[in-house]
Amino acid sequence: MNKHLLSAGDLTAGDIRLVLDTAGHLAKLTDRAIKKVPTLRGRTVCNLFFEDSTRTRISFELAAKRLSADVINFTAKGSSVSKGESLKDTAITLEAMGVDAIVIRHPASGAPVRLANWVKAHVVNAGDGTHEHPTQALLDLYTMRQHFPSFDGLRVAIVGDVLHSRVARSNVLALKTMGAEVTLVAPPTLLPTSVDQWGVGVSYDLDAVLPKTDVVMMLRIQLERQSAGFFPSVREYARLYGLDARRLDAMPDSSIVMHPGPMNRGVEIAAEVADSIERSVIASQVSNGIHVRMGLLYLLLGGPAVTEPGRLPEEVPA
Amino acid sequence: MPTSRATPGSARPRWPEVIDPEPKPLLDAADVGRALTRIGHEIAERNKGTADVVLVGIHRRGVPLAARLAAKLTEIEGRPVPAGSLDVAMYRDDIGLRPPAATHDTSLPSDLNGKVVVLVDDVLFTGRTIRAALDALVDFGRPRAIQLAVLVDRGHRELPIRADYVGKNVPTSMAQDVQVQLTETDGADRVVITAGASMDASMEASA
Amino acid sequence: MKPILLKGGRLVDPASGHDAVADVLVRDGIVAEAGAGLDATGAEVVDCDRLVVSPGFADLHVHLREPGREDAETIETGSMAAALGGYTAVCPMPNTDPPADNAGVVEMVAARGREIGLVELFPVGAVTVARAGEQLAELGAMARSAAAVDTFSDDGNPIREARLLRRALEYARAFDAVIADHCEDHSLTEGAQMHEGELSGLLGLRGWPAAAEDMVVARDLMLAELTGGRLHLCHLSTAGAVELVRAAKARGVRVTAEAAPHHFTLTDAALASYDPVFKVNPPLRGKADVEAVRQGLADGTIDAIATDHAPHTREDKEVELAAAPPGMLGLQTALGLAITELVEPGWLTLPQAIERLTAGPARCRRLPGHGGPVTAGAPANLTVFDPAATWTVRGAELASRSRNTPFEGRELHGRVVHTILRGRPTVRDGQLVEAGS
Numbered sequence: 006m007n008k009h010l011l012s013a014g015d016l017t018a019g020d021i022r023l024v025l026d027t028a029g030h031l032a033k034l035t036d037r038a039i040k041k042v043p044t045l046r047g048r049t050v051c052n053l054f055f056e057d058s059t060r061t062r063i064s065f066e067l068a069a070k071r072l073s074a075d076v077i078n079f080t081a082k083g084s085s086v087s088k089g090e091s092l093k094d095t096a097i098t099l100e101a102m103g104v105d106a107i108v109i110r111h112p113a114s115g116a117p118v119r120l121a122n123w124v125k126a127h128v129v130n131a132g133d134g135t136h137e138h139p140t141q142a143l144l145d146l147y148t149m150r151q152h153f154p155s156f157d158g159l160r161v162a163i164v165g166d167v168l169h170s171r172v173a174r175s176n177v178l179a180l181k182t183m184g185a186e187v188t189l190v191a192p193p194t195l196l197p198t199s200v201d202q203w204g205v206g207v208s209y210d211l212d213a214v215l216p217k218t219d220v221v222m223m224l225r226i227q228l229e230r231q232s233a234g235f236f237p238s239v240r241e242y243a244r245l246y247g248l249d250a251r252r253l254d255a256m257p258d259s260s261i262v263m264h265p266g267p268m269n270r271g272v273e274i275a276a277e278v279a280d281s282i283e284r285s286v287i288a289s290q291v292s293n294g295i296h297v298r299m300g301l302l303y304l305l306l307g308g309p310a311v312t313e314p315g316r317l318p319e320e321v322p323a
Numbered sequence: 324m325p326t327s328r329a330t331p332g333s334a335r336p337r338w339p340e341v342i343d344p345e346p347k348p349l350l351d352a353a354d355v356g357r358a359l360t361r362i363g364h365e366i367a368e369r370n371k372g373t374a375d376v377v378l379v380g381i382h383r384r385g386v387p388l389a390a391r392l393a394a395k396l397t398e399i400e401g402r403p404v405p406a407g408s409l410d411v412a413m414y415r416d417d418i419g420l421r422p423p424a425a426t427h428d429t430s431l432p433s434d435l436n437g438k439v440v441v442l443v444d445d446v447l448f449t450g451r452t453i454r455a456a457l458d459a460l461v462d463f464g465r466p467r468a469i470q471l472a473v474l475v476d477r478g479h480r481e482l483p484i485r486a487d488y489v490g491k492n493v494p495t496s497m498a499q500d501v502q503v504q505l506t507e508t509d510g511a512d513r514v515v516i517t518a519g520a521s522m523d524a525s526m527e528a529s530a
Numbered sequence: 531m532k533p534i535l536l537k538g539g540r541l542v543d544p545a546s547g548h549d550a551v552a553d554v555l556v557r558d559g560i561v562a563e564a565g566a567g568l569d570a571t572g573a574e575v576v577d578c579d580r581l582v583v584s585p586g587f588a589d590l591h592v593h594l595r596e597p598g599r600e601d602a603e604t605i606e607t608g609s610m611a612a613a614l615g616g617y618t619a620v621c622p623m624p625n626t627d628p629p630a631d632n633a634g635v636v637e638m639v640a641a642r643g644r645e646i647g648l649v650e651l652f653p654v655g656a657v658t659v660a661r662a663g664e665q666l667a668e669l670g671a672m673a674r675s676a677a678a679v680d681t682f683s684d685d686g687n688p689i690r691e692a693r694l695l696r697r698a699l700e701y702a703r704a705f706d707a708v709i710a711d712h713c714e715d716h717s718l719t720e721g722a723q724m725h726e727g728e729l730s731g732l733l734g735l736r737g738w739p740a741a742a743e744d745m746v747v748a749r750d751l752m753l754a755e756l757t758g759g760r761l762h763l764c765h766l767s768t769a770g771a772v773e774l775v776r777a778a779k780a781r782g783v784r785v786t787a788e789a790a791p792h793h794f795t796l797t798d799a800a801l802a803s804y805d806p807v808f809k810v811n812p813p814l815r816g817k818a819d820v821e822a823v824r825q826g827l828a829d830g831t832i833d834a835i836a837t838d839h840a841p842h843t844r845e846d847k848e849v850e851l852a853a854a855p856p857g858m859l860g861l862q863t864a865l866g867l868a869i870t871e872l873v874e875p876g877w878l879t880l881p882q883a884i885e886r887l888t889a890g891p892a893r894c895r896r897l898p899g900h901g902g903p904v905t906a907g908a909p910a911n912l913t914v915f916d917p918a919a920t921w922t923v924r925g926a927e928l929a930s931r932s933r934n935t936p937f938e939g940r941e942l943h944g945r946v947v948h949t950i951l952r953g954r955p956t957v958r959d960g961q962l963v964e965a966g967s
Binding site for chain 2: 023026029030031033037038039041042043044045048072303306307308309310317318319320
């Protein structure tokens with residue numbers, strides 16, 4: 006593992022397996038009466054959220070608390086155009102307080118990269134602008150692993166606003182590291198111009214891709230994108246790229262439906278698909294998120310303190 | 324009680340000058356089997372049967388040992404004895420002093436309240452693994468009693484911990500390493516002492 | 531003051547084609563004589579053995595921030611940086627506060643430059659009032675002012691409306707003035723942080739496509755052709771733009787172009803660190819674009835190296851990328867980069883590189899007394915530099931008030947030793963000369 010988790014590209018296949026395995030073992034904690042272990046006692050994790058996200062923040066908070074770490078929540082309203090000295094000054098303040106890890110969500114791509122230059126703590130990217138959301142990718146892979154024995158050749162379709170999606174970027178990187186076959190499905194306006202260099206399949210036709218898909222991951226479409234001309238109307242978007250019951254039926258019976266949330270029911274995903282007990286794993290993504298974040302925090306903070314970025318010292322096998 | 328291992332005609336390796344390239348096993352497969360049988364009987368005797376007895380093996384090699392003991396006890400007493408596994412990585416006292424230990428599955432009968440839990444491990448050394456296991460167990464429930472069964476006790480306790488059931492007491496020096504190999508994990512049953520490099524007085528890695 | 535004899539240097543004077551060892555005698559503010567084996571009687575001899583003597587460098591495009599942002603740079607600190615960089619003439623851009631869209635501001639800037647006396651300032655006036663792109667500024671008043679403005683630009687802003695650029699090009703003909711455009715189509719670059727390419731997609735940063743620059747270059751060239759006006763294109767950065775200018779020049783269009791050292795040195799790969807020091811408009815581009823800029827400088831498609839020196843305070847730059855203003859320092863690193871990145875790898879010869887710093891700029895606009903030729907009677911604006919000197923760029927050691935150089939820690943070859951402005955040394959042995967000495 007690296008000291009910081011800034012991008013899913015930082016994780017080797019071995020790292021990903023280790024996080025998923027550890028998460029799997031820690032998931033059992035929820036079955037106990039005392040859902041807590043003393044492992045990270047005395048460590049402090051700071052949730053530094055410059056963007057509203059109750060769901061992710063609580064997930065990290067629970068993960069840290071279940072490991073007996075102390076949690077500080079720092080919610081700041083910092084839009085990407087306001088003077089960001091708040092970020093650097095905040096970093097200096099946290100450093101002075103002696104936190105061990107900073108989990109940062111920020112509207113500007115690259116903010117965690119900059120933060121890591123200014124603090125000695127471990128930095129975990131909880132979503133930066135349109136860049137990455139590595140822990141989301143980890144919990145998505147964990148969820149997939151619950152339903153499929155191997156990533157090798159697993160056919161994953163990521164559908165929607167890939168251009169602006171940090172979830173898509175992180176998932177593409179992590180899935181490729183694990184040998185999965187990824188296809189991106191979106192209107193051309195919502196794909197990055199350089200997507201042909203990403204080493205993934207690209208299609209504008211959802212119906213052609215779905216019958217050959219094991220995992221379909223629907224991305225949230227921001228309705229404001231319509232006014233910027235990325236698609237003509239919500240109706241057309243839903244018609245061409247929405248996952249409804251008919252499209253679900255066209256998929257293999259063993260396939261699963263995922264969504265990072267929050268969902269626009271009726272736009273990118275029909276209510277009956279989201280709620281399908283047999284095929285939708287969206288609810289489990291949320292609980293898996295806590296387990297995966299526990300695994301991650303343990304692997305980052307469970308060792309000796311490190312000052313330099315880079316690979317953490319690894320256990321020499323017995 | 325530990326049995327002597329002298330083999331007629333073999334030269335005893337002189338410690339520490341000679342490092343035996345092929346360490347003679349302290350216990351061979353038959354010895355291991357006999358030790359486990361004896362421990363099984365002792366558990367049944369001490370607890371007046373196996374009602375309420377739950378065996379919990381500590382990762383890694385405590386787990387197959389617990390399974391074997393459970394099978395033996397089931398045979399001896401004619402009633403099934405549950406066995407589970409316990410991973411203590413989260414409870415270690417050296418978190419932050421060394422890289423994070425790999426985690427393993429913990430799988431216990433969910434209710435330990437009022438039960439007699441017999442922790443099972445392969446080697447008892449500093450006692451820190453057992454201390455972690457006790458803390459872990461307590462977070463699962465409130466057993467009526469916790470007992471400890473180990474295949475080998477090699478001494479050098481750093482905490483006030485003692486085993487209730489011991490396969491073999493083996494005095495060792497800190498520089499030595501006691502390796503328990505089991506068919507389930509290593510392909511064969513045997514216990515060997517090697518002149519290990521570890522001078523580390525903390526918990527053994529495989530615990 | 532005593533005459534100065536620059537003795538035994540390699541005199542490279544692109545305006546006259548001279549490239550040979552020669553002495554230069556400077557007296558009473560002018561070049562008294564240039565040639566081999568000059569008589570040193572009564573003169574202070576400056577040994578220029580192994581050094582190059584050239585006309586003083588001229589920078590068509592700098593931001594001195596005064597008036598309005600004196601926290602980032604003043605005319606004084608900017609002049610210091612210019613002199614240390616070997617410049618005897620620089621053209622401050624009008625995006626000050628208040629903007630240089632009237633005679634008063636341009637005269638003030640020019641006068642302040644004279645007062646400080648380290649470099650001659652040729653202020654660029656704004657094309658439109660407040661650079662807002664709506665209404666022509668009083669170009670005539672600025673041209674006829676004491677600042678004798680010869681070039682107008684809304685730099686920082688493109689001239690959005692073709693109709694307005696057409697009017698400006700036509701109107702400026704009355705004063706034989708140049709309209710210099712910053713070529714960017716804002717509707718394609720809204721919110722952009724870096725070049726649009728493979729890396730911007732991976733880094734999650736909105737991109738500035740090359741087409742947004744090329745489109746405007748194409749439009750501007752057509753309007754130059756239509757109006758017969760004098761067009762200058764600022765900071766070209768794309769292969770497409772270079773090619774368009776090359777073709778236009780071949781057709782005889784009256785256009786000149788400049789490129790900045792960062793556009794012939796750095797690529798968009800620098801943005802992987804998300805460090806705002808690398809944020810600039812137009813952005814750092816891809817490898818093919820960098821090579822095209824080098825080729826453009828080599829074959830003369832690009833007439834001048836212009837630094838686009840853009841100081842920004844630490845507070846302004848030490849923020850998230852999206853919040854940071856674009857711009858980099860350039861005055862003190864231009865020579866070193868020209869030698870290290872253009873001459874040494876063989877893209878340009880040394881005389882060609884010097885041409886792009888001297889006679890080239892002087893061809894793009896009026897810079898009386900600057901750019902050469904170094905002949906008897908010419909004003910003595912000279913630079914003496916050591917092409918082999920090795921030095922490491924340290925922001926903290928630069929004279930600028932700001933520190934935002936993207937070349938921090940980089941080793942460069944080529945360093946200014948002496949700079950002479952109208953016969954008076956402003957820099958001796960790499961140090962600024964105190965006023966009055």
